[in-house]
Amino acid sequence: MKIAITIHNYMSDNLNKWFALNSTPGFGNAAIKKLYDHFGSIDAIFDADFAGLSEIENLSQKGIKFFIENKSRLISLEKLIFPEGVKALALDDDEYPKNLLQINDPPPIIYKKGTIVKKDEKALAIVGTRKASHYGLSVARRLASEIASLGITIVSGMAYGIDTAAHEGALGAGGRTFAVLGCGVNVVYPPENFELAKKIIETGCLISEFSPDDPVENWKFPARNRIISGLSLGTIVIEGGYKSGAMITAKLALEQGREVFAVPGNIEFEQSKGPHWLIKQGAKLIEGIDDILDELTHVLNILPSVLGKKEQNKKEEKDYTTLSFDEHNLLKYISFEPIHIDEIIKQAEVDISKALVLLSQLEMKKFIRQLPGKLFILF
8 A cells, every 4th residue: 555645856966876876786785885984975986996996895896897887877867756755865864874874784775754863863673473462462562662751762664463563552652663664665564554654654754775666575574674673772572483574683683783682472372482592592581671771771871861751650550559359369360361251250260240340440440451352461
């Protein structure tokens, strides 16, 4: 599904050179980053001769030859135009995300729809399986909400499951969130997230390295994962198998020198295997936001005012002293996995009328919530 737009944004002369460089055969993302680091500007790259370009280690000689012979023709091509609301950012653009600029192979050009601001440098990624459990979805929303409420941007991929829950949690807390897409920013995938995409644009950003109208293709998702981790100071994995996209993102985060966190899950669930493997390999096991902040305070540069907000959030935690003995007893049988009312009655050994009253009281006090089909889950 596409977001309706009109076309009239023209590409600048400077950006035209970046597109020319990016279209050079043999010059991949890492090679272009080396060129930019070495010469310092796109103009200097275009002014360099064969000898100067050959100074770059492991740069393709065929690529250099093609670039020297064709650069004038490439930059003289008709300038591209972009959909309204879409902006292309090259490596030298002030708006290009600083975190992403630090990785080995950043996209020479990214497209954005929405806003990128200075404080987005304080960002954390939350990723996980599309086939998430209720527990995983609940944890993703809660962590994203708590993190976003501290002024930290949440980065994810807008896929079903954990990604969607993370974006929703951030938005629900009034925070900022980035969705990195495996298609163009003018294409919404999955289409069911059309409204979510609109909300993200209003308070954050859609980001992609693919042209605005590029369709969804499977190979693009692993490619975009390095951008998710690259935009972030750390990546939190909530559910995913050994070979899942979430695990690819975690491994890329490690290669980029970023922190990796993992949320433990039910040992009988297939989607717990990825996070548990990461924990065995040394990833930080997290049970709550404190575990993340303790590890990243030095890079997040948490201000006293923010820490004060964190303490305020702690004070707002549920007060179990308000529960009656019967409410406490019933609550023991409810977890982050849905349980049917009949099973609750059986395990708690209470009659249905009393159970209905207690469940209603627990729901009003926001200790539990009811799902369709007379299922209950911790709030």
